[in-house]
Amino acid sequence: MRTLPDMLAFAVTEGMLHFELAAAYEIFTAPQLDYRVVVCGNAPVRAGRFTLEPDLPLDRLDQAGTVVVPGIADVDEPIAPELVRAVRRAHEKGARIVSLCTGAFVLAEAGLLDGLRATTHWAHTGVMAQRYPRVRVDPDVLYVDNGRVLTSAGKAAAIDLSLHLIRADHGTATANTAARRLVVPPHRDGGQAQFVPAPVPSAEGHPLTELFDWASARLDRRITVEDLARRAHMSSRHLTRLFRSVTGTTPLQWLHSQRIRRAQELLEMTDDSVDMIAEASGMGTATTLRRHFHRTVGVPPDTYRRTFRPVGGHQVSGGTLS
Template identity: 50%
Template sequence: MDPHRVAVPVLDGMPLFEIGVVGEVFGMPRPDLLRRPYAVQVCTVGREPVRTQGARITITADAGLDQVRRADTVVVPALPSYDAKVPAELVDALREASRHGARVAAICTGAFALATAGLLDGRRATTHWMHAAALADRFPAVEVDPGVLYVVDGSVSTSAGTAAGLDLCLELVRHDHGTAVAAEVARRLVVPPHRQGGQAQYVSTPLPDTSSSALAPLLDWARSRLDQALTLRLLAREADVTTRTLTRRFTAELGMPPLQWLTSERVRRAQQLLEDTDLSVEEIARRCGLGTGANLRVHFVRQAGVTPSAYRAAFFAAPDVGPHRSNHLQVSQPPLG
């Protein structure tokens, strides 16, 4: 049986990891698993060697963009930068590959290449959360979803940053060979076959600098009392303003009303406690002022995209037990099926 041809177009300055992910998932021989093997071909514009970002490793490819045009699957790694110019030759090759029925995918900012080629018009897509707004702004015909790890929209797929490219590649294997095979490939890579949640759990959302704001004393006061019953009326009384005035100031300076800010702060505190302590979800909910574990879960999923338990599993830092603390990570093997 002819192999499934996977083309990986690379440009000078692309990150090495995103290129390597494609080779690791599709390029390793797995005759005991795959009904139809993959054949990965790295392709360059003009067949000139390229230097990767960071490690500055030189990649010499034996194929040009003609192989992109003839591929069964094309995976575009992250671009050198989200605003990098996409060569016209690559744009043409991507369009032709799509016209001929190829499955086209992008990792991280590779989505900008697909969007430049018009392949995301009218489709749902994603990219790294840091650049999702830029993608939506530059390509208004694309429905950008910044909260997910990857999107498969028909024959066109996109993923969030870096490791999410691995999630997407495993999803493509699942589509080709089934869930059991994808789970076994994940097992051999020592990664989960499917991660819970989306990018929201990884997004760093810095608070506005309010140190010089008239709200600063009130914010500090409220943060020190998150475990207490704080109402809009109580916040307004502490600030010595009307509830209407307080709401107007919060919206102008923080972009949200007071009680929404308060809930956001309580979820942030819950994240910290989930990372740093082994307190139960019920106890964390009480300490954050969210009352019950069920209430915490509702707000936590809404803000972080995963349940508190899933967040703890991903981010919990075990306490240091002394100078001989082990740095090994225990990995449970994912089940087949």
């Protein structure tokens, strides 16, 4: 059977976790995206308290350009062999394989994570490392992108990885639109810590909300940690600790990621020169922007612009989809 690059298939079997499945399905079926989303399974399956009717049998999974494996409820139960075979066959035919939460156990069972760095819900990383010693399990990240094989940590990290895929396939502006629709942050870096010991305040009472807005409106200017600390009315040391507890990163790393995202948006949505974008994003010079952009995004700014230029008001994908 012919592989369909725009087909995104959820691989389901009995005992799937409903949160990750429902969240990812909601994200990938957004009206501004062109994924052809289907659910593949051999029979109606229970996901939490819900029963799901698949669209296609599991043996059609190998037609998909992208396969999403939701989390499994009980990692101590044997994984359905037909699911493992279907996921492995789809990978062999060239599909991009994505696991959410404990769905990584399915990928590991299929041998797709051997020799690769991967993650899963922090509560199960120890079990995974012990059961699959050839997998380099990283318990401290939100998601890991190995190109054709991607894994996420638990719960909300599934949303982060889903938005990361949209960003890769359709560009930053489309990913941001999808995030706004879901009322979630548009981007959390995959290397961010998945478990933060201190509770994260609600959006209404977030101690850094005003500071984030202030800094985001001034990315074209030089901003130091001392500037941020003065604005937040706290010491630089205290601000750094607070940033780490809330975002999982440092103030300077956060600023750097904001500047790169601003550059991405301007490359996608304007005809501004690289020099102008470097100035507007606070990178200073085109040389500096090119160096940091290539290091962070993986391609030069000009290549990124050609890949994600709007055509007729829609983003052009340079990723798996066509």
